[in-house]
Amino acid sequence: MPTQCADAKTEDLEAAPALVASPLAILPRIARETVFDRVYEALRRSLIEGTFDAGEVLRIQDVAQRLEVSTMPVREALGRLVSERALEALPNRSIRVPLLTRLRLDEVAHARALVEGEAAAIASARIDRAALDELKRITEAYDRLMAKVGSHSDRAAYNHAFHFAIYRTAGSSVLLPIIESLWLQSGPFIRAAAEIYDGDDGLSATHHHWQIVEALERADPDAARRAVGADINRAFDLLRERLPFPEESRP
Structure with a gap:
């Protein structure tokens, strides 16, 4: 009998993390990623459609105000677009649309x-x-x-x-x-x-x-x-x- 009780407790302990972790799937982390995706897709679509002029500087605060979001997802989206060579980072930490060369x-x-x-x-x-x-x-x-x-x-x-x-x-x-x-x-x-x-x-x-x-x-x-x-x-x-x-x- 003690062995069965111990086994039951062990099973409960093994199951506990899943029960505790499952609510995390709906916490704000997902919402933040959704905002990032929305910002990234908006900027990506604008770049593909030629909304921005060559050499135009994109300021994080300006983009955030235009999209009505915080600066964090904008900063992350611009960083991703820099890594994809759609935008370029300048020495003064500003980001611009590449020049026409x-x-x-x-x-x-x-x-x-x-x-x-x-x-x-x-x-x-x-x-x-x-x-x-x-x-x-x-x-x-x-x-x-x-x-x-x-x-x-x-x-x-x-x-x-x-x-x-x-x-x-x-x-x-x-x-x-x-x-x-x-x-x-x-x-x-x-x-x-x-x-x-x-x-x-x-x-x-x-x-x-x-x-x-x-x-x-x-x-x-x-x-x-x-x-x-x-x-x-x-x-x-x-x-x-x-x-x-x-x-x-x-x-």
Whole structure:
């Protein structure tokens, strides 16, 4: 009998930590992480859509007031974006959107064309009719928006939806995070290109999007890769032609 009592007490003691720890799942730690996620996603979306100018300094207090949160989640979110190379930390501890430089432009454009082109090539073998119809719907809506001269933010949202519908179809857990990081770094370039775009090349804003859709319909990986590369380089080529860049030394 004493042995049974001891065993029962031992079982109670082993179970106790679980009973004590379970309420912790709903304590404020989770709420703080939720605020951080909200702040991070808001800043991330703004960077991808080119809301910020190149070289713009982001002050923690200003961002916190704008988002109506405390400074801690803003500081953490900005730190994460610095580690992802979407933002850069300056010696005076301020944080800014990276400057537009020719070296950075060339590197980001090259990386995007390589990685996103490969994702589109993979998607060409996996995409189904429903996904193709969704790409056409997004592109048609984009065309209607351009006919009304929509805002840069709206255009950026359609462009993002179109491309990532393709990249998610590729189903690569390795390529997708790389693409997301490259889009974060591309934001200032895309904003600058949108500001100087005047349609002089004679192509519609969705010209290459329709080419991408056609390549995916034919399940042609090479054509999909080329069309995505052409779409990406259209904006970067515009910047190469129109913007003066300071002289740089390549590392």
